[in-house]
Every structure is written in C-alpha cells, then in structure tokens.
Amino acid sequence: MSFVIQGSMSRALFLCILLCSSCSVSTGGGLEPNPANAESEQKVMISSSNRAFLPLARRRGPGSPAQTEHEPRLAEALRRDEARWNHIIGGSVRHTAVGSPDSGVVIPAELGYSVDSLEYVVTVGLGTPAVPQTVVVDSGSDFAWVQCEPCDSGECSPQKDPLFDPRKSSTYAPVPCDSGACRDISYNEGNGCTGEKLCGFALSYADGSNSTGVYSRDKLTLAPGVAVEGFRFGCIHGRGGWHDTSAGLIGLGSSPESLVSQAAPSYGGAFSYCLPPTGSAAGFLALGRPGDASGFALTPMHPSAHVVVFYKVTLTGISVAGRPLDVAPSAFPHGDYGMILDSDTVITVLPAEPYAALRAVFRRAMAAYPPAPPIHPVDTCYNLTGYGNVTVPGMALTFLGGATVELDNPSGILVEGCLAFRGLRPDIHGNGIIGNVNQRAFEVLYDPEQLSVGFRAGAC
Template sequence: MAWGFSATVLLLLLLVVEGGGGVDCMEVVRSRRALQRKHHLRSRAESGATILELRHHSSGKKSREDEDDDVAGFLSSDAARVSSLQRRVAGWSTEEDDDKASVPVSSGARLRTLNYVAAVGLGGGGGDDATVIVDTASELTWVQCAPCASCHDQQDPLFDPASSPSYAVLPCNSSSCDALRLAAATGSPSCDASSSDSSCSYTLSYRDGSYSQGVLARDKLSLAGEVIDGFVFGCGTSNQGPFGGTSGLMGLGRSKLSLISQTMDQFGGFFSYCLPLKESGSSGSLVLGDDTTVYRNSTPIVYTSMVSDPLQGPFYFVNLTGIAVGGQEVESSGFSDGKVIVDSGTIITTLVPSVYNAVKAEFLSQFAEYPRAPGYSILDTCFNLTGFREVQIPSLKFVFDGNVEVEVDSSGVLFSSDSSQVCLALASLKSDYETSIIGNYQQKNLRVIFDTLGSQIGFAQETCDYI
C-alpha cells in the first residue's frame, strides 16, 4: 500500500543466543558503539533499507539452580504483566483520546528479561544509547534519567538530560500532558494545568507493583541515523519493576504518545516484526514503514481485522475464532467472544479457562504416551521426557477472524526447564471475563504486521535468521 511518500524502513536486528539447561535465552549488546568497535559490524543495503549486522558476545556460565530461578522469575513476572494488562483492559478510560534507519538490537537474557530489546539514541549531545524493551502494549516510551532517586539496575549509563542541549521538560498545560492524562489507568500527570511553568509529572504504575515516575519531556530520538526531533518520552527518576537491566520501554502501542503515533508522518502507522528462535546465531527484524519487499516471508501475508473497541487503550485486539491441536479443532464456548491481544511484551500466551481447558484436554489426549510431571510456575501441563530420543509434538494453530490460520512454530509449543519438566507453553487466565493474550513465545518465526490506519494485523511464516 502507498502512503504518498517513500516507504521508510527500520530494521532492528534481534540477536539471540541459546541459554543453558534447555531454556531458550537471549543475550544483550553493551551498546551500539561498543559492539561496533568489538565486532567490526558491517551494514548493507537491501530494498531501500540499511541492515546492520550483529554478532553475539559469549555469556557467563550459571549454575543449574540459578538458571532455574531466573526462568521461574521470568514466568512469574510474565504472570504479573498479564494481571496488569487485564486490569488495564477492564478499567481503561472511555474519554477520546525515502528515509532509512537501522539500530542495533539484541535479546535480553543477560538483562534478566526474555523480551526483545533495542538500542536507540536519545539526546542532542551525541545520542546516548538506551537499551529498551520493544513493547506493543505500552503507550509511552520512557527511560531512566539522572539524577535518579530510585532506579532499577541497568546496563547502559543513565540518560543525563543536562548533557543534551535539545532536552526540554513539557509543561503541564501541553497537549502531550493532556494526552497522557486521558490514559488514566496507567498515566496520571500531577501538576497545575493552569500554570505554564509547572512541569508535567507522570506516574506509570502496574498491578505487579512496578512503576515509573518522572517528568514528560521531549528530545531527539535517533534510530541509526534517522533523527526524530521533539520526540516525547518519559524521563523517569524513580523506577522499579521486572525491567531487567534495560533502560526502560519503547512504546509501540495504540496511543497518541507512542512511537508509532509520533512517527506517523515518517512511517504511516505501519510496522512489523519477525521474532527469532532463541538459538545461537539467529536474528530477526523490526520494520517501520510499509515496504513489504524487505520481508523474507515464505507464505503469503494474510490479514485479520483489528477489533474496534472504545476501551482498547494502547492494545492491538483481534478475534480468535478457533485453535487446532495436531490438526484437530478444539471446541469451546470461549470462541464466541474471542477478543485477544497480540502483544510483543508478554512471553507466554494466556487463554481464558474455557479455551485453555479445551486445548489442554486435546493436547493431553494426543500426548498421552508421555509421563506427566509437576507444573512449572504458571505452566500446569508438564511432562517428563527423560530418556526419550524422539518426541512427536502436536502442531498448534491459531485461527483468527476471516479464517486466517496461523501455524505456531514447533519451538513455541513446548517450554522446558530441562527434559524432566517439559511443559505446554500456554497458560490459563483465572476467568472467562478476562482477555486472552497472544505472547511472543508463540510468535517466533512469524512476520507479524500492524497496519494501524488500515486497522488490520497480518501474519506470514518467515524464518527469522538474517545473519
């Protein structure tokens, strides 16, 4: 599709390594400049996009106990995120509310997160790197800022507003502060809107106890040479939560302050990603803009409509109309109201109980020859596969509105701590009144396309290995 300007493509290479103990984990890059110095990175042009190649660092060894604690912690944090999203869906406010760029991206296991991260430049004093989680359910990009009263540990240096001549705090009577104020469930600016001198202070808080507090500001955002002037973000001076060692979040959600909305003129509200298998040497991409020629999909793109919902907040909703296990369609009353969130920041797909129980029953029927094992964190359908040389894994397919069928990569069906505890990589919500979430673990090796102006989401099979 054409937006009346040359397509702008942002390719974010996602670098991954294989974690120990059978759990797929990811590694982080210290910074763009440090990585370039150490590995002599090469860039190449492809269909109007610039691609920066990345290589991984070696990771330190951990004990089995430490690895198990880390993974259990990841899943517990994932469950807390799911609970937070449920609250935000239920309580969201009803008020209205041929450039090239390439940045280094890596995975985040060494940053204590299984989410995907990107290194972006922030500030007019040279563009300090900030490693941020790529999150389609966040409405605001925020980073930790100096001086920080209370910050979680991060790998990169804190962003120092004093070092950037283009940094400016937004006043309380600004339109951006108004936009954040409307997002009452997650952003509550506290200031005197009648005063032009009052800074727009914000608090982003979540049910799991995590939060970011600071001021709303604007500065230059650099995406590998593509500079976005006056980018609005949160400059957090008090931040705590399961953000690992990252600098903060990149908000790609549906809101007035997200990266997607703020770059509408450049990218047309169109972006996609391909999340790689978490194995050594694997990589993926995030593309901003509508140039589909840079994709490497092996199947045609099929689109399903986004669900129009006045309470949608920053989320991307579609209708899940069915699930097939091993080619067998499961039956559930939960598909009659199958609105789900497609989210890059949630790890494990969580389903309403009526749907999950039907999927679980069919999977157990087809996997009956393998002995059961105790549950693992949020995963309750587990098996002991010790001693088995071959395991036949039933396929898993999601069906969305419009008969759009999406096959889950085989690596996204099972989650393992080790061979004695291999679990179905799906979890159940507490109530059918909650909203199912399609997590990133089931989106691997898929090209997922978000067309916000066309109000549709596309899917295609793609091997996410660009190196």
C-alpha cells in the same frame, strides 16, 4: 536434545529492528547522531544508504547486549504475566500527570537474556551525544521511558547501560507543564505541573513496578544517521518493582505517546516485527507498511472501545497435529473481549473451555514423556532431560476470516519444557492474550489504517 516436528514497501518509510547475533551496536561513533537540528518539531532523518543495523533480542538471552550467565526463570516470567493479565482486564498500563516511502532502516533487536528477561529488547541511542540504552519493546504499552541522572542508588534499579544524564545532552528539553503534549498524556488527571513548572508523571504497571519523573524531549537515534528528533519520553529518577537490568521501555501501542504514533508522519501507522525463536536467531521490527503484503495471512483488527493502546484479533479455532479441537468459535474471546496481541506477555491466555480441550489433546500426544511439576499458572510441563529426540505435535491458530498460523515447532509451543498456554477459571471472563512464544519466527504486521493484522511464517 533434538525435537521432531509433527503436524502440519509502500510510501511509508520502512524501519526494521534486526534481531541478529551477528550485528553489533556501537557505543561510540556508530550511534553518534548527526549535528542537532535546532527546530523543536519532530522529524525523522534517513541515512543515505537507506539501511542501518542495530540488534533486537530477548530481554534475557544469549546474544543480547548484556550477557548473563543464566537464562531467565520461567516462574518469574509467569508471575509477571499473571499480574499483567489481571491489570489488563481492569484497564491498561496507567500513566498519569502529577502535580509536584519504500526505503528502509534496519535496527537490531534480541531476546532479552542479557538483561534477565524472556521479553525482547533493542538498543537505541538517546540524546546528543547519543547514549546507548537497552530498552524493552512492548506492543501492549504506549509510553516510552528510561532511568535518568540524578538518581540515588537506593531509588534507581540496577541496569546494564549507564544512566542517561539529560544535563549532558545538547538536544534535551523538558516538556512544559502548560503544553498540549503534557495535557494530552493518556489518563491525565491533573494539570501535570511540578514545582518547577515541568510536566511530571507517574507510571504504575501491572507487575507492581512504578516510576515517577519528568516528561521530556530528545533525539532518539535508531541507527547511524537515522534519528527521531524531539522524541517524547519519560525521564525517570527512580523506579520500584522492576525485575531486570534494562534501561527502560519503548511502547508500540496506538496511543499518541508511542514510538509508532510519534513516527507516523514519516512512516505511517503500520508496523511489524519478527520475534526470534532463540537468542542466536535473527529477526526485525519495522515501522511502515511493507510494499508487498501478499505473503501474509490476514485477519481483522478490532479497535478497543475502552483501551486504545491494545491491538485485538478474534481467535476462532486451534488445531493440534492437524486436527481441530472440538470447541465452538464462540468459546473464544471475541468483539471487544478479543485476543490481545502482546509482545511483552510470554504465555498465551485462553478461556477455560478451549484451554481444557487443548490441554487434553496435547497431553495425550505427549504421553511418552514424563510430566514435570507445574509452574503456576502453567500446568502442563515435561521433564525432557536425557531424550535425544522429542516429538512435539504441531499446532495451528485460526483467526476470523480463515487466517491460519502454524506455530513454530517447538519454539512457538514449548517454553522451558512447558506448554506455552494457560487457562482461566471458568468464572473469569475478559480478554485473552496471544503471548510472545506463539508469535516467534512470524512477521506480525499491525495495520491500523487497514484494520488488519497479518502473519507471515518463517520470517526470522
């Protein structure tokens, strides 16, 4: 089947995560970190070549580090999306302490088919010697965690990589319960002390997954010779409700626990990524502001008054086949109820009015193709089996300030034959979400210091 497209480094160090099927991750010497630094303070080391490569992929997908024989099911991804949005309107991912320059580094990343997901993953090295861990990259979360030994088979979820064993790492250290790092965990409701005087925590995610463990520090190797010393993360000894075979998660949100914030002293607070449209395409994640942002369409970033982890923008219009929808800009979420940019949500969420207008126009443009049964909550799907050429109408999103983004066609518009948008009930009001399908093939630049978000087309 083929598709016919219709319609129209600054001083901060630059860290890229390349989503490329031609890159490979070494599980031996390639990820072996340099000799451990005895200092406990966090520091970022840069290789002499200024570039190192490591893959980024879909959480489930061809070309990701742990290949599976099937692509992820859209229905499962949409169930997770639904739970995630319901949680977002009530708050954020919750983590609670419990008692009892212009140089660059390139890291490969991929679509996560290999670990049964439609999200995106990277493989990093944790500890000394470095143990490869394939983790989800999430711009809507701030905490980082992996499953750790010891862990009973009945408590830990199956994963592609070996469990991280902190007892075998010469640079591992638990975070003391009386330290500032423990007290400052977001939503800390206690003193964080376990019976062993370590910093304990509990995580509860929107899709029902949950985890408990010990807040820890260790070396995070991003590429050969490039590591974050003393990286803070959660060492989990059991998780429930997790539905893929990744080792854990690294958050890119704006809270102090995120990778972005922990690396900010060296890279600055800006970062960008390009999510590949397919499992075989190449892309990247970068920490640091690019030296030349002239190729980006920029729109204001709106800090959240209530949940610091999210990055929000204001959507003002949508065009289909070059024609704007007849919807007023005020019909889209704005202000503190703007659109959340989220790399871990698959489908874009719109209020009822703009979605109804989008659906009507899109269905008319796709009238030549037979409909397929809806997959809740997505209601516009097509059976494209047997069609040699499929003409998909072009689509563009317009943001506050006039930034217009022509979605990649068809990968940024359709997912498994379904329109990659969903609508809310008319009686529901809250944040919308721009999912990762709409973001495919764009470099999306987050710059909290300049309070702006940028989009650069055709970046991967």
